[in-house]
Amino acid sequence: MSWAGKLLRVNLTSGTCVSESINMQWAKEYLGSRGLASKYLVEELDPKVDPLSTENKMIWATGPLTGTMASTGGRYTVVTKGPLTGAIACSNSGGYWGAELKMAGWDMVIVEGKSPKPVYLYIENDKAELIDASDLWGKTVWETEPAIKTKHQDPQIRVSCIGRAGENEVLYAAIVNDLHRAAGRSGVGAVMGSKNLKAVAVRGTKGVGNIKNPKAFMEATRAGKAVLAGNGVTGEGLPTYGTQVLMNVINEVGALPTRNHQDVQFDGAKDISAEAMATPRASDGKAHLVTNQACFACTIACGRISKIDDTHFSIENKPQYMNASGGLEYEAAWALGAANGVNDLEALQFANMLCNEDGFDPISFGATVGAVMEMYEMGVLTKEQLGIEAPFGSAKALCYFAEITANGVGFGKELGLGSARLTKKYGQPDLSMSVKGQEFPAYDGRVIQGIGLAYATSNRGACHLRGYTIASEVLGIPVKTEPADTQGKPELVKAFQDATAAFDSAGICIFTSFAWTLADVAPQLQAACGDEFTVENLTTIGERIWNMERDFNNRAGFTSKDDKLPKRLMTEAAKTGPGKGTVSGLDKMLPEYYKIRGWDPEGRPSAETLKRLGL
């Protein structure tokens, strides 16, 4: 049946670890990972709790395909109430940790309460215990993981942990596993820090053996892999160039938000693109990019491993950053680069390494720096306040800010608030490029209408991974729609949102959906789980998850007023590119979106909709 059938409930206040059976009815209705963990969270958590209080809960969850040979079957999610947004947070990560948890015999770990002192959770198959982490508190991700492996004399342990950003409750702190894969967004790392939980370390040697129909499963997964290998994006573009293949593409369509969304094209895009990463440097004749890397079970391998130029100012006298490490991916390259007008590739990778090393989200961090640079140029913030001159384009300021954010030194404490709180504090709330407090990713929501609607309605605040309509509006997958059109976009956004929730909940990577539809996923799930899965019932599962998340947010206090884009996207037209002159048509799309979702004009799922979805 492919679920392990067990969850581990950890109470940090009382220090207990208890095994429970998974509610299999819920597993069938919500699949696993994002869906199933969210179901547990909404059933157990008062939506009004303070995200950083003892009452909040956190769930690490795998899906039915996690830990199997299904391509990309290595994903896990962290679900909690997010401190950046106050909405339900669900951050998804790859690497190897998720598969290790599943191989230890667990579908999920639910963490409650707050430990009186720093601890880490150590899981070795059926055994689970909380271990004193006083000696790890104050350490980075890159120090914590090896320290735990050394302590247990086991290099095969996988670690999901926070760095200093999570400890210091940076509101966009990430949880990092395998040194550079992250459950990155919405501040899930800060929740972990607030609970005095440093790490979840796992060793699983039991494996995943309860595949319902092994022969059919091997056939279905093999067929799925052949589809990925034969597809131009998943078989060629992503392995060769990584997600960074998008930098020049998105710049050309005039949707690369630049200098805090003042512009939609960046003249330095080519300097920070995939092509630039692969070109030998003038200084040492070596390319920035060293190699690509897959996550567990992934046959795409989009991950980038790079090495900074030894002579670059950012790593002078810092030999620990002279080795190869993860990055740059497109979102990070955009947020640290174009969003701030910085075109220094080496500086971007340095800032990105710090995000991994100390566990914070490069998207929200980079976008927050963008807002700070704009306020600096306006004279709202000064060199004295910031500790450095910070005009757009300053690689030095970017690197400096990255170094002071996790430990909250000087202005770093304020950077850790995120752009919404920071701009409000200095009287410039319209300069926060965010929805529900979470910063935009790397596509301009006024030029590409569908993604603007997807940002406005995303259940975890602005996010490209909740409904990646860029696939259709730019890349033509599965069909090409025009970026400028608002018509048809509510339907497009809903379709992407629902399908994505199903992909996420299966335990696989959303990047498969460049090549797969749910018709490719269904036979893999069916063979693994034994239940009947079709495109139709998976779509319904996705829609059920979407509405459940929405309902939680509504009960947390969100209304239709929160489904909005910043004034800049509604009133300041794009200055250049194919979308020149356009602003967001959100006002036209949102009522239609509510209607096709079966929600009332206030954005609340109607009784009929809830009933239809079994909520």
Next chain:
Amino acid sequence: MQKSLHINADKCTSCLQCEMACSYEHYGVFNTSKSRIKVFEFHDTGKKVPYTCTQCAEAWCLQACPVDAISLDILTGAKVVSDDTCVGCKVCTISCPFGTINYVQDTGKVQKCDLCGGDPACATACPTQAITYVDADWTGLDKMREWADRLGNQSSSN
């Protein structure tokens, strides 16, 4: 004709499909800890290296075994451990210069690559051809060809 597993580490992405295929073939579960081929990651350099038994012609493990639990599969050239005979003394793990025969606590026996009887699951599963199963006499020829290309096809302006 005998065939060999041939590993090109430059092509490995560390997806671990090979480890899952191996454990599934031999134990019926996806369990990387039970795999007889291991991918080693060297984070600081970005290198990923799949490693397993190369089936030495004169096999130290086979010679060292005090109970003759390791035998030659004449068809494939694999040195195969007989679980019925192995007493778990681990002498073979000491004698192997490459560390590719290993003790398994769960079974009390050692395990090593047996080439899956001539159709290695790891090579089939590898998505990047980092692991291939080729004519044993040809294991180095791809590399020779690559170097021949570099040396012979460069511009001869001088």
